[in-house]
Amino acid sequence: MRGLAVICALITGPVWAQSPADDAQAAAVRLGEARVALDAADGRSDRVAALTQTVQAYEDGLAALRDGLRRAAIRQRTLETDLASRSEEVARLLGVLQTMERSPAPILLLHPNGPTGTARSGMMLADVTPALQDRVVALRAQLEELAVLQGLQGDALTILADGLQGAQDARAALSKAIADRTDLPSRFAEDPVQTALLLASSETLEAFASGLVETQTGSGPDAATVKGAIPLPVEGQVLRGFNEADAAGIARPGFVIATRPRALVTTPVPATVRYAGPLLDYGNVMILEPAKDVLWVLAGLEQVFGEVGQIVPEGTPVGIMGGQSPSAQGILTESGQGSAGQRSETLYLEVRDRQSAVNPAEWFAVE
Known part of the structure; x- marks a missing residue:
């Protein structure tokens, strides 16, 4: 009866979800x-647009791969821990299966209590055998998934x-x-002397921005029609909101956005470079x-x-964040520790x- 209880416990054990290795491989x-x-x-004639999409594709692919590797590492540890904790039960299951394979069918159905006991044992065996088969299939799937996850770790270094x-x-x-680009329209020509004087006389960002507003020239794009629904200029997470104080008690009238190193910053709507x-x-x-009369200040770019x-x-790309992208081995190490990568750079948006x-x-539009 104890052997049957062990088998039943195995049958009713957890059935694992599909491996996250598929997501990593898709990335x-x-x-x-x-x-x-x-x-x-x-x-391509639109080379800047094509390269912008390519850089973003690399950023998205690397982020997805890092996340996939992180979840794959967690899944691998879970499988290894689960199989190790149930090693005795798995061994008994395999022993029962091997005994059933070696024993002729008529002997399996014989029972010392006569025909009634034989019939009862036959019904129990008929009920348990399909469940044993299902559990064997599940165990095989776990072992195959573990092999895939281990193989993924080996290939990941080259892919990364x-x-x-x-x-x-x-x-x-x-x-x-971008440096070679000559097809963008120009709203006005910069006056280097005026800009230098404004820089020299401005002691704060507010003073500099106010000086730019006072030197309006002509008319430009108008994003007021999509106000409130504009995506952030960089993929990241808002760390501090408007006038929210930091750990030192300093509050700024803008957003502090955490981004990954070397993240691409783009303008989400048409705009004039001031x-x-x-x-x-x-x-x-x-x-x-x-x-008109609206300025977006993006600070902290490399x-x-x-x-x-x-x-x-x-x-259109307007900048790239600073920092150093981690090495392939560094990404593997952080993934193995359960981390999906740090947003170590900050963009200030006012x-x-x-x-x-x-x-x-x-x-x-901020989530």
């Missing part, structure tokens, strides 16, 4: 497609290294394509004008793209309407 396919897109971008190199190549190609370059202690800053006065269309800073949530 690897996406990285392969991004490499094909990168090779094809050289011949290729993906990281491809992303680096795509960013470099994008930077060159300033691009270093500003005070904010690092490299991009200031866009999406509507690289900025665009010339003052240009009207950049929706989806929205100014005329002379005042307003809550960016009035313009941007």
